[in-house]
Amino acid sequence: DAKTTQPPSMDCAEGRAANLPCNHSTISGNEYVYWYRQIHSQGPQYIIHGLKNNETNEMASLIITEDRKSSTLILPHATLRDTAVYYCIVRATGANSKLTFGKGITLSVRP
Amino acid sequence: EAGVTQFPSHSVIEKGQTVTLRCDPISGHDNLYWYRRVMGKEIKFLLHFVKESKQDESGMPNNRFLAERTGGTYSTLKVQPAELEDSGVYFCASSLLQWGSRNEQFFGPGTRLTVL
Numbered sequence: 001d002a003k004t005t006q007p008p009s010m011d012c013a014e015g016r017a018a019n020l021p022c023n024h025s026t027i028s029g030n031e032y033v034y035w036y037r038q039i040h041s042q043g044p045q046y047i048i049h050g051l052k053n054n055e056t057n058e059m060a061s062l063i064i065t066e067d068r069k070s071s072t073l074i075l076p077h078a079t080l081r082d083t084a085v086y087y088c089i090v091r092a093t094g095a096n097s098k099l100t101f102g103k104g105i106t107l108s109v110r111p
Numbered sequence: 112e113a114g115v116t117q118f119p120s121h122s123v124i125e126k127g128q129t130v131t132l133r134c135d136p137i138s139g140h141d142n143l144y145w146y147r148r149v150m151g152k153e154i155k156f157l158l159h160f161v162k163e164s165k166q167d168e169s170g171m172p173n174n175r176f177l178a179e180r181t182g183g184t185y186s187t188l189k190v191q192p193a194e195l196e197d198s199g200v201y202f203c204a205s206s207l208l209q210w211g212s213r214n215e216q217f218f219g220p221g222t223r224l225t226v227l
Binding site for chain 1: 153161166216220
């Protein structure tokens, strides 16, 4: 079973920041937080991951609370192409392990 | 660089028939994973190969499913005989075999299987 909870959906205006929350209150010390997304009719796509420090890459930023029980994925300037289902996944340090997907959050970016 | 490819993209078969799905991972990726999403459900892990060996097959639903990865390159997933509940989208993913925090899995576009 997934170890994360996410709201089922949210929307934001194009060009604005999208802040996607995730709760992972049972996360263990050796587990990372990963974010993937699935755009309609495509396979899931890796976005970003982190352990305890905030992370940023060309796609997004990941903010993890100090107690690591929750995190927020930030898309700084959402575009229509960012409309997708976003999955927050907790994964053990053994980086070759499987991914356990939950229901994800459906982000709708409106014009 | 070619991504993960899957064949066929769609398959429609009748209950009781056999179907074989194929996945070609990214060249050099020793890890290969199969996942599936059945209608209205979450994406579920099926199994994991490291090269030609099955590392974890805990997600395989029953013995009607047979996965192989001969030679550690492409993989096939055979369903025999297919049942109605096998309908869904089957995803394949691959990644480098390495130890470290980032080990991004690259997913293929999926095979949509419909069992009538």
